Structures are given as C-alpha cells and as structure tokens.
Amino acid sequence: MAGDHLVVVTRTALLGFMLAAASVASLATALMFGSLPIGFTAVLDSIVFPAPGIIHDVIWNLRAPRAFAAFACGGLLALAGALLQVLLRNALADPYVLGVSSGASLGALLALSLGAGAAAMNLSAFGGAVAALVVVFGLTYRSGDWNVYRLLLTGVVLSAGLSALISLTLVLAPDAQVKGMLFWLMGDLSQTTSALPAWLILGALAALGVAASFQLDLLALGDLKARSLGVAVGPLQLGVFAAAAVATVTAVVLGGAIGFIGLMAPHAIRLAGATSHRILLPLSALLGGTVLTLADTAARTAWAPQQLPVGIFTALLGVPAMLLLLSRQR
Amino acid sequence: MLSCTDLTLKVPGRELCRGLSVAFEPGQAWAVLGRNGTGKSTLIHALAGLAAPAAGEVALDGVALDTLSARARARRLGVLLQMESGTWWGTVLEYVLLGRFPHASPLSGYSCEDIAHAHAALGQVGTGDLAARKLVTLSGGERQRVRIAQILAQQCGIVLLDEPLQHLDLAHQAQVLNLIGREVRERGQTAVMVLHEPLWIGRSCTHAVILNGDGSAVAGPAADVITRERLEHAYGCALREIGDGGGRSFVPDV
Structure with missing residues (x-):
C-alpha cells in the first residue's frame, strides 16, 4: 500500500519535471525560430554575453516579449x-x-x-x-x-x-x-x-x-x-x-x-494521472504555457514573414496529441 | 449530544414536520422512517446543518449548530448523503482520504496518519483491496461501502446516514449495520439512519423517528415507536410482524 503511494508520488514528480523542462524548451524554441533563424548557441551566447547587434535586438526586443506573453497567456487560460x-x-x-x-x-x-x-x-x-x-x-x-x-x-x-x-x-x-x-x-x-x-x-x-x-x-x-x-x-x-x-x-x-488550451490542458494532465488540484493547477498552467508558446512560434514561422493566427496552431498541435491520449485510455 | 427543538421543516407547498423535538443521545442508534417524499433526507440535512429549518433549532451540546464553523461541525458530525452531485475521478483511497479533511491542515494537506486512517476505514467495510482503483470503476455496492468508509475515516461522534444500505447485498447490509452498532455500543457514538428495510428496523435501532407525511411525527425508543400499527399508518400498507430470537421484522402482508 505504501508502495502504491510511492509510485504515484514518483510519477507525479516525473511529470512535473518533464513539463518544467518542456516549458524551458518551448521558450528557447520561441527565441530561436522566426523569419530569421538563430542557432541555439547564438541564443545562449546572447543570454550569457549580451552584446548589441541585430541578433540581440531580434531576441530581446521582438521574440522574448512575445514568447513570454504567449506562455503567460496559455498558462492563464489553462x-x-x-x-x-x-x-x-x-x-x-x-x-x-x-x-x-x-x-x-x-x-x-x-x-x-x-x-x-x-x-x-x-x-x-x-x-x-x-x-x-x-x-x-x-x-x-x-x-x-x-x-x-x-x-x-x-x-x-x-x-x-x-x-x-x-x-x-x-x-x-x-x-x-x-x-x-x-x-x-x-x-x-x-x-x-x-x-x-x-x-x-x-x-x-x-x-x-x-x-x-x-x-x-x-x-x-x-x-x-x-x-x-x-x-x-x-x-x-x-x-x-x-x-x-x-x-x-x-x-x-x-x-x-485563443481556443482549445483552456479546455484541453487540464484534461491532458488528468489523463496523465494527476487529479488532485494541488498538482493539476500548476501542471495545467505549465502545459498551457508550453503549448501556446510553441503554437505561437509555429504561427510566426510556418508562413514567414507572413504571420498566421495562433488559434489555428493551438488546435493543429493540440488535437492530435489529445486524440492520442484519449485513445490510449482504457 | 445532537438535539432539535421545535423543528419545523417545509418544502414549497408542504409541511414535512411540525414542532419536532428530539434529543439524539450518545449510545443510541436512531432509525428515520417514512414513505418516499415525507422529508427524511430533509430532516438529515437539517440535523447536519446543511439546510436551514423553517422554524426551530438544531444544537450540538446545547450550542446552536449554525453558530459553529463548518470545519468545527465537520469534526463532530459525519454525513452520508443519499446522492453526491459531483464525480470523483481519482482513486478510492484518495476519495476516502477526503473524509480526513476536517482533521487535516487545509494548507499542507493529509498526513501519513490520515492515510493510515483511510486504509483502516477501507478495511473495516471489506474494501481494502480496492484502494488503488479509480472510484468510477466500482460497482454500485462497492461504491456505497467506500462512501461509508469515508464517513468512518472522518471519525465523528455523531453520524447521520441517509440510506446507508442502498445498493448493498444482504451480507453487506448486515456487515454495515453491525459495524455501526458496534461503534454505537462500544464507543458511545450516535447514529441517525434513514432506513427502508423492514427486515433490519426492529433489530438494529434503539430508537426511531417516524415521519407520517402530514406534518406529524413520532419519536422515541424503538420498543414504543416501532409497532405494527404505527408502521402500517406511516407506510399505508398492511404489515405482518415476524419475531424470532434476534428481534422483530416486518414484511408487507400481501
């Protein structure tokens, strides 16, 4: 019985760790992609050694504010x-x-x-x-x-x-x-x-x-x-x-x-096994933020320099993932 | 001690009971009897402080129930509702653990001791092996026993049980009533149960309240209140009394 409990705690911790890593990765992706692709090392360089220049401007004046806005927006909706x-x-x-x-x-x-x-x-x-x-x-x-x-x-x-x-x-x-x-x-x-x-x-x-x-x-x-x-x-x-x-x-x-995220992020977390609100609320926010950040990056990049509405990409990214999760549930 | 004084209960257009005064003492097991729709659940809700009576007062050790905080009340009064309007998507153990909420810290949650109480309660109703299952996958009878386990885990001196025997097979009806009877006799608990099963009424309760449906009610020791005439009047059908060494039972005389 105590063993069951431990398994649940471990699985929840793992889920939380994965989502935290995914959140950071989504923000990094948002900084790298757009009309002007910037390599991962160049992004790291710009974070660790900020130096004026076009790359610095694109990252810190254009992409970072928008990426952080997307993450907060997705988190709030979830x-x-x-x-x-x-x-x-x-x-x-x-x-x-x-x-x-x-x-x-x-x-x-x-x-x-x-x-x-x-x-x-x-x-x-x-x-x-x-x-x-x-x-x-x-x-x-x-x-x-x-x-x-x-x-x-x-x-x-x-x-x-x-x-x-x-x-x-x-x-x-x-x-x-x-x-x-x-x-x-x-x-x-x-x-x-x-x-x-x-x-x-x-x-x-x-x-x-x-x-x-x-x-x-x-x-x-x-x-x-x-x-x-x-x-x-x-x-x-x-x-x-x-x-x-x-x-x-x-x-x-x-x-x-922006549709889809507020409805589906909490359900995805529940399907992954976390029903207690202590875990459900923060993890839903992380997932919602990650998905919207990735969707917005795709909306900026897919048809660059033309920008597309992000709502299209939240559904395009989210629907297959949700259908997969649902079909795996017994 | 739970008591009601001059209690009047109403639903729109109808008076369910008028001026009912009862003291539910420790060590007593009460049956609440009456036809469908006579106000048994409404009485349970009023005694639990979940619905305000039209008139009169419910008190816990002389203190009006509505002056107590919800939390203080929940530490002393456990309520098994006839129906729950929500759905619990988590496991059986997590569900039973919710019964520990009045004792747990509202910020940091349930302790190892709370989890031990929940496991013990599941064991008492014979559902220890269901702990890790999702609640929604259980059968009606299994779920009813788990719901009773949640009330046991709450560890209250007074329990109000609205149809505790619903969905249970004969053996589990006996198990649950024995369990409640033991808590009442050995620990001085007070139990107030809405029961429909004439098989058990005579042998498992020390006292009874009968709601007649016209606003009148009878309350008192089982020997005085649970008689064939009174039950026939309350249910509106002819009954036959069967007596054996274990107590009295009533069956419809058809």
Whole structure:
C-alpha cells in the first residue's frame, strides 16, 4: 500500500519535471525560430554575453516579449479552464463559458471597426469582457445558494447572443478591417506590449489555487458534500469565479480569443494521472504555457514573414496529441 | 449530544414536520422512517446543518449548530448523503482520504496518519483491496461501502446516514449495520439512519423517528415507536410482524 503511494508520488514528480523542462524548451524554441533563424548557441551566447547587434535586438526586443506573453497567456487560460471545470462541475467548461471571450471579442471588433489603435482596442476588449462577466454574475448570483447550472447556462446563452452581434459587426465592417478582426477572433499575440503583469497575475493565481487546492478537491464532490466536510462553499465559489474571471480577462486582452488550451490542458494532465488540484493547477498552467508558446512560434514561422493566427496552431498541435491520449485510455 | 427543538421543516407547498423535538443521545442508534417524499433526507440535512429549518433549532451540546464553523461541525458530525452531485475521478483511497479533511491542515494537506486512517476505514467495510482503483470503476455496492468508509475515516461522534444500505447485498447490509452498532455500543457514538428495510428496523435501532407525511411525527425508543400499527399508518400498507430470537421484522402482508 505504501508502495502504491510511492509510485504515484514518483510519477507525479516525473511529470512535473518533464513539463518544467518542456516549458524551458518551448521558450528557447520561441527565441530561436522566426523569419530569421538563430542557432541555439547564438541564443545562449546572447543570454550569457549580451552584446548589441541585430541578433540581440531580434531576441530581446521582438521574440522574448512575445514568447513570454504567449506562455503567460496559455498558462492563464489553462488555469481558468481547470478552475471553471471544478466550479461548474462540468468537463466541457472552458475559460469562455462565462461569456468573457465573446464580450471581449465584441469590444475589440467594435473598436477595430471604428479604426481604433491597439491601446484603445485592448481597452475596449477589456470593457466588453468585464461587462459580460457583470451581466452573468448579476443574473445568477444569489448569496448562500449559487446554482452553478444556472451560471453555466446563462454564460452559454449570453455567449450565443454576443456571437450574433460579432457576426453582425464582421458583416458590416469595412473590408480593410475584416482581416484584422478575423485574426483577433482566432487569437493573435502580435500586438503584445508587456507580459509582466500577466506573469504576476499567473503566479499569484496559481499560488492561491494551490493554497485552496484541498478545498477545490472537495468542491468536485458537490456543494452539500463539501459543506458537510467543513468547506465554506459560498466564499470558495466566489473566489474561484473571481480567479477564473481575472485569468480569462487577462489572457483575452493579451492574446485575443485563443481556443482549445483552456479546455484541453487540464484534461491532458488528468489523463496523465494527476487529479488532485494541488498538482493539476500548476501542471495545467505549465502545459498551457508550453503549448501556446510553441503554437505561437509555429504561427510566426510556418508562413514567414507572413504571420498566421495562433488559434489555428493551438488546435493543429493540440488535437492530435489529445486524440492520442484519449485513445490510449482504457 | 445532537438535539432539535421545535423543528419545523417545509418544502414549497408542504409541511414535512411540525414542532419536532428530539434529543439524539450518545449510545443510541436512531432509525428515520417514512414513505418516499415525507422529508427524511430533509430532516438529515437539517440535523447536519446543511439546510436551514423553517422554524426551530438544531444544537450540538446545547450550542446552536449554525453558530459553529463548518470545519468545527465537520469534526463532530459525519454525513452520508443519499446522492453526491459531483464525480470523483481519482482513486478510492484518495476519495476516502477526503473524509480526513476536517482533521487535516487545509494548507499542507493529509498526513501519513490520515492515510493510515483511510486504509483502516477501507478495511473495516471489506474494501481494502480496492484502494488503488479509480472510484468510477466500482460497482454500485462497492461504491456505497467506500462512501461509508469515508464517513468512518472522518471519525465523528455523531453520524447521520441517509440510506446507508442502498445498493448493498444482504451480507453487506448486515456487515454495515453491525459495524455501526458496534461503534454505537462500544464507543458511545450516535447514529441517525434513514432506513427502508423492514427486515433490519426492529433489530438494529434503539430508537426511531417516524415521519407520517402530514406534518406529524413520532419519536422515541424503538420498543414504543416501532409497532405494527404505527408502521402500517406511516407506510399505508398492511404489515405482518415476524419475531424470532434476534428481534422483530416486518414484511408487507400481501
């Protein structure tokens, strides 16, 4: 019996080690590839002995900010997905079930159709995301007894309505703007400014999630059972909602509506054998960050110098991997 | 000691019980009886502090239950729900370990001692060999025994069990009732069980509450409360009493 436990601990440690290594490797890959290929030794050289020059500029002014933004964005989406899956007790929950991405998309598209710049567009996306959250929260929250099914359905219904408005905006928009809009809808990290706030938010939310991980495990059993085992379910649900909302809004403002990662990263970790939230949350964040960093590198490189929407590559990379994992499960 | 005073329970449009006052003392095993939909689970939820009564109070050693923290309550009161709304994707051992949550540190989690308690509880219901299995792969009866193991691992002085015998075969029904009976007799535990099995009611409980469905209820020692007439009134069907050396049983007289 103690032996079983040891095997589980060892396997989890191995999984964590592999994902940490993959995270570093994905960031290194992002620094090496692009319109101008840079060798591994040249990248190392630039890190250890920074010297001004074109390689240094490409690595530190162009690629590094974008790579770190992609990683934080993917980590936040995966974290939000894992949190919402346990809050809503629904395996199909993803960061966008609360209407955040549709709200943000509508905001961004309206700003784009008015010819706004990047800053105004981000602000408008942020406003749309928060407005959608406020509507969903206001319609569903009842102190003491929060029906998570109503929360889920309200989010889905609101998203459907917003999607119609997004289509309308696309149809009515001037032709010159439509391509930029489509990029935004499929996820686009090329407008990245600073990734530091996103990293701080990711770190803080992951730490909070780990601190509350045993309560989250119990929440998976249902409200009543969690309460009977001593969890203050009401405050915990509010906290999870708030954390998922902050993570999703941050990610969406950073990278647009990038799909797939928030839904699938937590499931991939669960399929690999880690169900406890203490392990699930940090490892999902690492996996989400790694996948998005690699996908964004591919989006920059595959058709260089033309850039493609990253959302296409998260699916192209993620879908075969997930199908393989699923088919190997008994 | 768990007690309720002037307890009134309602669901929309109906009163389930009115002004019920009962003291559930240590060393007593209570049966909660009544037809489907008469409020047995609602009573269990109210006694567990999981649902607020329409009127009246539930108290633990004289202290109102709703003034205790959820954690303090969970250390003394274990609740087996009839149904759990969530799904546990982890192993049986991890599931039973959740019962140790009220005793474990909320930040650093479960200790080796907690794991030992979980293994011991699994052994008590004869499911020690299932520890490493995924919970979702178990049969209904195996899962029910594992759910009971979780309550045992919680180590509470008072247990509220909503249909502890559901899905269990005869031998395991006897095993679980013997287990609970031993905890009650030897350790002074209080058990309150929703039971449907007329086979066991007469022989495994020292006391009983009967909810009649019209808001009236009877509560007291088994000898006074568990009579053929009262059960016939509660269930609305004719019964036959069978007595042997081990106690009394009731079967439908059809």
